[in-house]
Amino acid sequence: MNSQDKIPTSKVARATQFVKAGVKVGGNYIKHYSKKILDPSLSKDELHKDNAADVYETLSNLKGSALKVAQMMSMDKNLLPRAYTDKFAMSQYSAPPLSSPLVIKTFRQYFGKSPSEMFDKFDLKAENAASIGQVHMAHKDGKKLAVKIQYPGVAESISSDLKMARPLAVQLLKLNDAEIDRYFKEVEERLLEESNYDLELKRSIEITNACAHIPDLFFPKYYPEYSSNRILTMDWLEGLHLKEFLATNPSQEVRNKIGQALWDFYDYQMHTLRMIHADPHPGNFLMTNDGRLGILDFGCIKVIPDDYYQNYFALMNPDTLEDDARIQKIFWDLDFLLKEDSAKEQAFFSDIFKQMIRLLGRPFDSHTFDFGAEGYVDEIYKFLDYIANMPELKNSNSARGSQHGLYVNRTYFGLYTILNDLKANIRTTKPDWVTPKHLKA
Amino acid sequence: MTKDKIKQAYVEYILEKGTQPESIYAFCKKLKIKEAAFYEEYTSFPQIESEVWKEYFLDTITSAQNEEVYGTYSVREKLLAFFYTWVEVLKQNRSYILKAYEGFQKPIYAKRNVQLSEFKIAFYDYINELVLEARETKEIEQRPIPQLMQRYPDLFWAKTLFILDFWINDTSKSFEKTDTMIEKSVNTAFDLLGHSPLDSLLDLGKFLFQNRRA
Numbered sequence: 001m002n003s004q005d006k007i008p009t010s011k012v013a014r015a016t017q018f019v020k021a022g023v024k025v026g027g028n029y030i031k032h033y034s035k036k037i038l039d040p041s042l043s044k045d046e047l048h049k050d051n052a053a054d055v056y057e058t059l060s061n062l063k064g065s066a067l068k069v070a071q072m073m074s075m076d077k078n079l080l081p082r083a084y085t086d087k088f089a090m091s092q093y094s095a096p097p098l099s100s101p102l103v104i105k106t107f108r109q110y111f112g113k114s115p116s117e118m119f120d121k122f123d124l125k126a127e128n129a130a131s132i133g134q135v136h137m138a139h140k141d142g143k144k145l146a147v148k149i150q151y152p153g154v155a156e157s158i159s160s161d162l163k164m165a166r167p168l169a170v171q172l173l174k175l176n177d178a179e180i181d182r183y184f185k186e187v188e189e190r191l192l193e194e195s196n197y198d199l200e201l202k203r204s205i206e207i208t209n210a211c212a213h214i215p216d217l218f219f220p221k222y223y224p225e226y227s228s229n230r231i232l233t234m235d236w237l238e239g240l241h242l243k244e245f246l247a248t249n250p251s252q253e254v255r256n257k258i259g260q261a262l263w264d265f266y267d268y269q270m271h272t273l274r275m276i277h278a279d280p281h282p283g284n285f286l287m288t289n290d291g292r293l294g295i296l297d298f299g300c301i302k303v304i305p306d307d308y309y310q311n312y313f314a315l316m317n318p319d320t321l322e323d324d325a326r327i328q329k330i331f332w333d334l335d336f337l338l339k340e341d342s343a344k345e346q347a348f349f350s351d352i353f354k355q356m357i358r359l360l361g362r363p364f365d366s367h368t369f370d371f372g373a374e375g376y377v378d379e380i381y382k383f384l385d386y387i388a389n390m391p392e393l394k395n396s397n398s399a400r401g402s403q404h405g406l407y408v409n410r411t412y413f414g415l416y417t418i419l420n421d422l423k424a425n426i427r428t429t430k431p432d433w434v435t436p437k438h439l440k441a
Numbered sequence: 442m443t444k445d446k447i448k449q450a451y452v453e454y455i456l457e458k459g460t461q462p463e464s465i466y467a468f469c470k471k472l473k474i475k476e477a478a479f480y481e482e483y484t485s486f487p488q489i490e491s492e493v494w495k496e497y498f499l500d501t502i503t504s505a506q507n508e509e510v511y512g513t514y515s516v517r518e519k520l521l522a523f524f525y526t527w528v529e530v531l532k533q534n535r536s537y538i539l540k541a542y543e544g545f546q547k548p549i550y551a552k553r554n555v556q557l558s559e560f561k562i563a564f565y566d567y568i569n570e571l572v573l574e575a576r577e578t579k580e581i582e583q584r585p586i587p588q589l590m591q592r593y594p595d596l597f598w599a600k601t602l603f604i605l606d607f608w609i610n611d612t613s614k615s616f617e618k619t620d621t622m623i624e625k626s627v628n629t630a631f632d633l634l635g636h637s638p639l640d641s642l643l644d645l646g647k648f649l650f651q652n653r654r655a
Contacts, residue, residue: 101522102624104508108529109615114508124510152617152624 097134098151100124106149110228118226119145132195137236144236146220148197152230155195162188186403190278194299197232203275204234204298210273216261218294237294239286242421248289252425257291259371259424265295266415271431274309278302278407280414282421302407307333312408316361318436321354334402349400352387359383360412363428365436372423377416444482444492447472451489455540461486487556490541494560497534501527502567516575517631520597523567524623527601528608528616542609550602561598568594581634585643593634600626 098106103124107115115122119138126134126149133150162184193199201222208219218237226233240248250258262285269276277284279300286294311330314320320327328350331337336353337346359380363369371377419426432440450472454462462468465486469476483489505511505519505526514522531538546552572593575581584590604626608619 099521099624099628100510100514100518101525102620104510104522105525105529105620116509152620153613156613156617 097126098149102152103136103149106152106230110231111226115147119147122147133230138233140226145223145226146234146236147226148232148234150195150197150230155192158191158195159188162191182403183406186406190300190302190407193301196229197227198229200299201227201232203301207269207273207275207277207298207301208295211265211268214261214264214268216257216292217265218292220294220296237286237296239288239292239294242282242285242287242418245287245289246421250287250289250291252423254289254291255372255422255424256426258287258293259419259422260426261291261293262415262418262422262424263426263428265293266411267429270304270309271313271434274306275301275303276408276411278411280411280418282418285418300407302404302411304408305404308402308404308408312405313431313434315357316364316430317434318358318361318365321358327354334405336400338400352390356383356387363416364430364434365439367427367439368425369428370425371416371419372425377420380413380416447474447479447482448489448492448496451486452493452537456537459540461544490544490556491559493537493541494557495563497527497530498560498563498567501530504530516571516578516580517627519571520631521623521627524601524604524627525620528604528619528623531605531608532616539609547606549606550599557602564598564601565594568597572597575631575634579636580631582636582640584640596630600630 104114107113107118111118115124115136115138119140121139123137125136127137127146128135132154133148136147136149138145138147166184201224204219204222205224208222211217211219220235220237223233239245266276266280277295277298277300279297284295284297286296288294311333314326314330320330328337331350331353337349341349362376363371451462451468454468454471462471465479466476469479483492501523505522508522511519511522541556542549545554545556549557572581576583581593604619604623607622608616611619613619
């Protein structure tokens with residue numbers, strides 16, 4: 001780790017690295033997933049398991065929050081060297097799925113009944129394993145249900161897992177202990193929320209009701225009577241995961257329709273609800289051939305604080321970039337610039353951040369945007385690689401960027417990557433105040 | 442006064458007073474029965490305790506077997522179901538068990554406690570049958586060392602006491618850590634007793650030994 005006396009000169013770099021990490025977090029496993037599409041040897045796996053389309057599959061040996069941390073810290077090989085991934089895999093979470101007796105016990109504990117008494121049919125073998133729980137299929141009154149069961153002790157282990165991951169993050173991201181704190185706090189909060197199924201149930205119902213009016217979206221119905229602290233029951237949604245969906249060669253029209261639904265969903269959450277489904281990985285979306293999009297898993301929700309919202313979307317409006325005084329203020333507000341920076345560093349970083357914002361804000365600078373157009377998402381990744389390898393940044397060791405950006409960036413990257421995979425050409429609707437003047441004329 | 446009622450009164454006494462009755466005489470006086478009537482059923486307090494533990498065990502077996510899927514379980518799952526049900530039964534009696542535990546010689550999985558003797562006998566009947574079944578289903582590998590194979594029931598008994606000890610000291614919410622412990626330790630046990638790399642190694646060693654050059 002860099003010693004203290006180095007900090008004044010190189011602080012700058014660390015920030016950007018973390019911005020990059022945050023940004024890449026969402027994108028990377030999706031990128032990884034798209035690589036899998038191209039790799040035929042992996043597609044065989046896919047045939048065996050329903051859920052192999054899900055990127056978690058590659059990590060199915062990892063469980064609990066260590067997996068989540070690994071994701072948060074980005075699954076990119078550059079950021080998370082193989083040795084560390086292996087270490088994670090060997091941790092206590094490489095557990096087999098819950099045994100049938102434990103599944104039954106969990107039901108008895110929360111409902112006083114076994115699953116076979118509660119449902120007409122309950123499959124004791126899990127359909128798939130996610131990071132903190134597993135999903136079973138059940139039938140009740142002719143309806144097919146998905147029942148998610150959380151591994152015991154997950155909630156208790158989150159804080160200790162993060163402590164374990166911390167030195168790793170410090171090393172990988174070259175941040176010092178004190179600075180990484182606010183990011184870790186942010187991650188810990190989200191993870192604790194994710195392990196709280198009562199909260200997830202409440203939010204799922206809330207958000208799915210609020211978004212019910214958006215065309216071409218469908219959500220599962222949630223069943224409070226069959227849910228508890230560690231069990232969550234919802235409708236079993238039919239549809240294809242992104243990879244399987246693309247394999248059916250959907251028409252451009254259908255792809256646009258789904259892409260539009262996805263954009264509208266996020267547009268509404270971000271600008272109206274101010275809370276977003278912050279886990280846009282392909283496993284959480286189901287697509288149908290008539291152009292509808294099903295949305296799963298409201299475990300990871302980021303509530304957007306007001307001042308962060310104002311600053312972030314002010315940046316997305318290209319007009320703001322013309323107003324230098326304003327943009328400087330925003331950079332300060334969002335912790336992109338730090339008071340220890342020299343004038344030269346400030347200029348340097350402002351320039352980099354502006355380039356980045358121009359790139360990320362591009363879909364906001366027109367009425368429609370073709371995410372299928374060659375190279376937009378690649379360009380983003382290239383730019384991130386480029387800044388990560390800048391010597392000024394490499395040796396910097398301070399954290400830059402608001403902690404709220406961690407999940408917001410991850411969400412937008414996930415969103416862009418899926419739209420890119422869909423090759424969707426969509427109307428990039430946005431609120432009036434984010435719309436640049438030239439589009440209003 | 443039936444056997445059950447004496448037992449019931451004894452458990453209540455422990456729960457309320459926190460200690461054993463001073464003597465069988467005092468206990469009988471309180472129950473308004475003749476001491477001789479007591480001796481017709483029990484000869485000592487630890488014997489009552491022993492009966493209580495056995496009852497927990499029998500309740501557990503009945504309740505586990507009532508689960509309709511029990512019959513379709515593998516031996517590994519049967520044992521898991523047994524432990525999960527057992528800790529549920531224990532949970533309903535935790536106050537009494539914590540008191541009774543105070544009178545145990547510790548660590549309980551290493552020392553002999555007469556209070557558990559009836560439970561132990563019943564458990565061995567049960568586990569012997571499961572081990573036989575597991576050998577049939579090949580969940581437990583036949584090993585060429587009979588002395589080791591004969592010890593398997595002892596291992597499971599020690600594991601049972603270990604789980605009890607863990608559960609008594611467990612402070613996690615709804616004893617979730619005990620659940621995790623059961624899951625992991627039973628799986629580990631069967632992974633070790635089942636066909637493992639060691640068996641392949643022994644097999645190879647045997648083959649090489651038999652075919653060694655003179």
